[in-house]
Amino acid sequence: MANRVTLKDIARKLGLSTATVSRALADHPDISSATKEQVRQTAQAMAYIPNYRAKYMRAKHSRLIALIVPEMNTFFVPSMISGINRVVQQNDYSLIVFQSDNSIVQERRLVEYCTHLSADGVLLVLSSETADLQHLEVLKDCGIPVVLLDRTMDTDRHTTITIDDQEVGRQAATYLIERGHTRMLGIFGDHRQRISELRLKGFRRGHSEQGVPFGESQILRIAMISELDQLLNRALTVHPDTSAIFTMTDDLLVHTHHLLSRRGVRIPEDISLFAISDGQAPFFLHPNITHLRHSGVEVGERTAHILIGMIEHNSDAMMDIRIRTTLVELGSVETRTKALAARR
Amino acid sequence: MANRVTLKDIARKLGLSTATVSRALADHPDISSATKEQVRQTAQAMAYIPNYRAKYMRAKHSRLIALIVPEMNTFFVPSMISGINRVVQQNDYSLIVFQSDNSIVQERRLVEYCTHLSADGVLLVLSSETADLQHLEVLKDCGIPVVLLDRTMDTDRHTTITIDDQEVGRQAATYLIERGHTRMLGIFGDHRQRISELRLKGFRRGHSEQGVPFGESQILRIAMISELDQLLNRALTVHPDTSAIFTMTDDLLVHTHHLLSRRGVRIPEDISLFAISDGQAPFFLHPNITHLRHSGVEVGERTAHILIGMIEHNSDAMMDIRIRTTLVELGSVETRTKALAARR
């Protein structure tokens, strides 16, 4: 509340005009170096702090980038934010983070709020309730570029950044099948999200390509983590011959890992475990988990670069970018030669 | 970039003045309900979006709350952010998150940036390099309230919110000693942080109160998680009779847990494990880890409430608030009756 020092104050003190002071501080060529030095010193002495709101009112931009995530889940999102943050800061923007709590109502509210703030760009990870992208039109109207990432939808009106979810699902199935696993469980997220359906689709395709049957009862769709316990128990009862489990996220991985351990299941001797992961959790679980690495930091960094590019070049070329994943082989998958032999 | 609709545009279209339009939209009693309705409709039709920067330039506030964290570590910070976020949103503020990467230089830069933004308040988790609080004076000068949380310093000039770190350290030691553990390892964070030193101090006191010796070689100070492996190995070699390990954070917990598992150590049969934790990780590790729960969400919520109180009541009563912790007994600590008997 303490009224801040303004350009006018400096100007008055020095007997100059605010225009001159402003230009001096901006190192404008019209101002003599003597004056510049003087202005700089008194600004310093008077503890002058520029008012960005006033500054950016005239400019058409705010150097603010908004990120809306459904939740700060424990694994992927924090690394993603780290990545985004780094790039955003490097380019002299600020990141403002919102959380939609997986609610479309909140998501709509937040998107609208971005326009109020005149954010220069918006990064959006869709909530699980989001069924269409109409609420993003207001951003288009304001000329605010949007990039959808991680949890996206099919769209030709927005740039999206994901991994090739279907391909990654296929790779997972293929990897396990090639190591002799023919009876496995696939644990997937909320089926309303495209990411879940794509990874599942790929997982199915991996099976069919290899001629391995894969039935509905081998699929677990987990909308809330608390459901996992019961569903996993049931599936393992129905399929006592399960030799491998695939989890499509870190959250699912760590909880599955725990439930298996509690059951006394040895990994990988009894059941192999394979995941899509940001690459942190696999290293503190025992044994370390073989996974397809999907780096949150990298996703964040690339996304931020792209958004900033869109902002600064005013481009709205719609792209659909796929981040590569890398296979990290650790100790959680066992090769079943017998089973393999039997199949041949 | 598409130039947005302003009050002036609406006014022109309706043959009114901007003043009337502004008041109509603000539901000012001076305006007739007929006019209000008309204005609201055209505003809607023209897709009018208020410009918050202009709005808040006159007001002395921005409804922006800044949070500076050293890093988005995988456990405590995300839950804390969730908690903060909830309260901030409920009170119609927005949260803007910055990351200092544990660098004092960045922290300084970010604090200064908060003044540029005219944030209404600042939440600060100190970086490990921060040795004094001088860089916060500029906030005081601007009348921006600050609350230090989680990783703080001794100060009588700022409100701080932590758990009673020393007491919690003491409780941890006491808990383990009462269950017959007299040879334990304590794993602590960066020693430059007060939080580490306090928890260690309490841990020591717990020992001395119970008359149990506790030497330097039983202490591991981990500034970077990569050092843990080597230091833990060495300590376990020096103290092969170690029957319990205490970790002061979730990060240290999960990595310690992994290293122990890799060594083939059974928990709790061979070594008991006890932690201070946000309460998530203990449930996905096997066995579940007995811990003193230190809820990030609660810390975040309470902190946000306090800061908002300071903002809105313009109070600068310096407080030092302690969040309570709760003991959650799960399966990672074994009672050593033999050892206990021997001691008596």
Next chain:
DNA sequence: ATTAGTTGCGCAAACGATTGCGTAATTCTT
């Protein structure tokens, strides 16, 4: 010595909203 060019600075408008004050038209009072 006159013209032309440069240097250094101020005036004032503008960004988009809010708000104290003034005022015309209407309604109420007695």
Next chain:
DNA sequence: AAGAATTACGCAATCGTTTGCGCAACTAAT
């Protein structure tokens, strides 16, 4: 019916900057 009170709106200043333009003073060129 004349004054008082109310209603509904507009004028213009204001928040703190930036910036196009104008202009005086000085230097350089002819």
